[in-house]
Amino acid sequence: MTTTKFAKLSTAFTEYFGRNAIERLQSDVKTPAILIAGHQLTGKSTMAKRLATIYNGGQFYSVGSMFRELASSLNMSVAKQSRLLLDLQLHEQGKWDGSYDIKQNPLYGRRVDIELDYRTCQIVQGIDKQQPRNMYSVIEGRQPALIGNFIQNIYDRENLLKIYVKCNVRDKSIRFLEREVGKECAAIAEQQLPLDLDLDDMAAVVGHLSSLPLPNIDKVVEQFIENQHRDQDDRNRYMELYGLDYEASQFYDFIVDTSNETAANNLRKVTDFIDSLDRDNTVPTSLKNIKPLLGSPRL
Structure with a gap:
């Protein structure tokens, strides 16, 4: 059962994909997923790609790449696409200023954020149709960790490590x-x-x-x-759409500040944290099995 915190996200899925949308996300997959969130230029993509190769059998996914592919198909910049999506949300909520005919918005009728978020749920759960079979997944973007919290909330899903990457x-x-x-x-x-x-x-x-x-x-x-x-447009859009702030520390197991550090050192911070999971008595039970499932890192 979805708690009040994720009620708007759950409602958005059921309204857009049908009344059994949440049930269709159920899965018996127990393989780990490392969910990396953060703004642009923090080094999260570099970290995620390396984490997908440092253990045995990983697969890298980028929510940002999905977003960019859509923008490219519409022959517009990603920044413009973000602004157009925010316009649609404001119109839906009765806050639109009427500066242009909203039906001329190239994304009118689409719910791009909801589509990407639902696909992210499918990847986390190992049921995405395009997903190869690997030992673990690494997903980076703005919202993967938030999506991971949602999945854990409805299915008590284990082995989801949620990391936030920031820098100045x-x-x-x-x-x-x-x-x-x-x-x-x-x-x-x-x-x-x-x-x-x-x-x-x-x-x-x-x-x-x-x-x-x-x-x-x-x-x-x-x-x-x-x-x-x-970055701020995307954050505002998510808060308007779901009432959730993906910068909130409560959604993360580990926060990495990459400021004035090398990519190698930032990666080591994460692998050291993973190594500490089986020694830390305060770690949630849902994370206890991640390290043995991933194997030893090839640093």
Whole structure:
């Protein structure tokens, strides 16, 4: 039985997929799933891909890739798709400002978030039609851990490890430069962006970023700001849709701060935590069997 906390999520599934939507998620699969959540540019994708290969028989999934595939098929940016989805939610809730004919929204009639969330449930439960048979799954995105909590709530599912990855805005800006411009520009930013400012102050970081001696820096900064707005758009959309905040620490077993750390060190934080599970008497019973099922990491 779904608790009040997940009532809106459960209702959304049954209204969109039919009255037996929740029952269809039932599964006897007991293999582990590592669910990694966090904003863009925190290093969660790199961590998830490595975790899917470090033990025996893992399979990597990216909810963000599913989201990007849809945006590409509609010939629009992911940021624009996020804004259009929020417009549809506001319209449905009677909060729409009427700035354009909502029926002209390319996503009108679609419930993209609900579709992706239901498929994520299927992957967690090992019943997705496209899913190969592996020893374990690693799923990364905004909401996998939240979905894992929902599954545990209705089916007492074991072996779901829920991890939140975070980092400061300064590091996000450097990673954005590396991804969009190149390693040389990221190295300049690493050297010149001060460490003594408020590292999570978006305005302060952007102010220093704008002054870097890099080509097209104004355009790059504009793209970075749009990137960060997308994170907030997605968070707002989920809170509007389900009344759930996937940043809330209560949904996670382990939180990793990747700021000013190498990918290897961040990965080791997670594997060390997994190694500690069988020694920690405070660990929930649902996590006790994960380590032996995964095997030994190949670090």
